[in-house]
Amino acid sequence: MIARKLWMSVTLGALLLVNHAARADLVVLQYHHISDATPPSTSTSVSLFQAQLDVISELGIDVVDLHDAAKNLLSNNPLKRQSVALTFDDAYESVYSEAADILQERSLPYTIFVDTKAVGNRGYMTWEQLQTLAERDGVSIANHSAGHGHMARKLGETEADWQQRITHSLDSAQAMLQEKLGTDLALFAYPYGEFDEALEAEVAERGWFGFGQQSGPIGPLSGKTRLPRFPMANAYGQLNGLKDKLASKAFPTDANALPDGIMASNPPTLTLPLAEEINPARLTCFASGMGRIDFKVLDDEISIKAPKPFNSRRFRYNCTHPAKGGSFYWLSQQWLDLSKPED
Template sequence: MRRQKLWKPVALWSLMLGSFCTKADLVVLQYHHISDATPPSTSTSVSLFQAQIELIRDLGIEVVDLPSATETVFSGNPPAGQRIAITFDDAYESVYSEGADILGESSLPYTIFVDTQAVGSHGYMTWDQLRELAERGGVTIANHTAGHGHLARKPDEAKEDWKKRITHSLDYAQATLEKQLGTSAPLFAYPYGEFDQALEAEVAERGWFGFGQQSGAIGPLSGKTRLPRFPMANAYGKLDGLEEKLNSKSFPIDTNKLPDGIITSNPPTLTLPPSDAIQPERLTCFASGMGRIEFDATDKGVSIKAPEPFNSRRFRYNCTHPAEDGSFYWLSQQWLDLSQPED
């Protein structure tokens, strides 16, 4: 049951909220295929992609280079105004044949996260195509592992074996990108959006930013190795509701303090710490496949738990809260059930 109890006086809430709204937030969009003929779950049709880019242009939101924009978020002095970065996972051929031309017409920057082991395979770009794109202005090529494996430590996997496996996947891919393209961007995208705290530590040790597949905007309180992106496949990138995502604000809590998502009980409980910027009666939360769910709010925080267990490997709790400028704070917590089979 939802208990509607304020954590802090409204005056303090308004003061804190205003300070967040003056900061620029970064919304990162995540794509896979740009095609009408590839699997719908990971595809954005060409017409929808064109419409999304047109909407961004009509809204007047700046599309920025991901490496520098991410650095700027954590610089202590981010610029005012909403910003958007565009990313593609896996380096599918359709990004080269369709997406690159659409973005090139407007000279928009973007990032391609590459599974180096798949390059040249059927449906993927070749090294020559990646090299051609890398030479264009505003195109960043970054690490998406060698092999696109599930990197969170498996329940029966020895720590030493896990360490060896992920070290090869991360470092071999980075070395390959540097050898083939002369690039070593400090960016990493987790395959399937799966990570645990140990994997985050490895990403942090390398000085990389880590990007997941949970939705939300990036702000100064975002965890640098668990940065959100909005999936833009057909089912999630529809124009109806897209403007709210493009203008969303990062949730005003330190996401480093949230769990890494590896569940120990099903359904899991997510606890949000008290925040001057959040009023529980204005908070709305959803669970994958279950729609809107209730939560408990006390002076110790908000406790969110789905009403029944999940039967999938990955699922999410999504929460939104109105921001002062008419946009929404957006938080997505991805959960990972390691007892479920890998994709």
């Protein structure tokens, strides 16, 4: 937590001067496969992908370069308009065969997060295909680890062993991207969206932005090493909820007030400080697989806790609250149960 706080480039005092309802935030969309023939849980059909891009265009939302937009927004250089960035995890072949030409025809920038050990394997892009895309205007290639392993420290794993393991995965992948493609972007996407404070500190030490898989937009108070993205697979990317996601605003809570995410108890408790923009009567919170859940309002904070334990390795609390202009403040807190089996 300390490392993350030190790396925040703006102070909370200055940020309180920002009009949260009127500001423009960055929405990042996360894709895996763009295909009608790959696993449904991680796939977006070609027709749905096209329709999502149509909605973005119809709303007049700027599609921007991920690194530049995140750097500006988190360096107290506000975005002029609500913006969206497109990201693809794992470098699946369908991104090359299906999505790339669609995006080139529309002149849209995007970022591919690459598991360097998977390159050339069945279903993944080759280095030659990645090079072809890297040479196109607006295409960025970034680090998604070497091997796509679970990177939070495992139960029973010594600190020295963990340090050796993640240092190799982070740095060998970055070196390979530099060697093969000449790219050294300060971007990292956590495999499975899993992270803990120690891993965040490693990402911060390298000066990288770290992206998870918890939903929500990015605003000035977001943490640079736990940036949210909206999953866009078929189950989550349907058009009836897309407009709300694209227009959403980051919850007016300093990321440094959020917990690590490694559970101390099951179900975990999320405590949020009361903010001027938040009326508890209009707040709605959900838990993965449980639907809407209750919360308690204390003197100066909101306490959120699911009614029963979770059985999964990863789950989330999602909270929304109306903002001006018909948009919603949106916060997603990732939780990780290290006692559960890895994928």
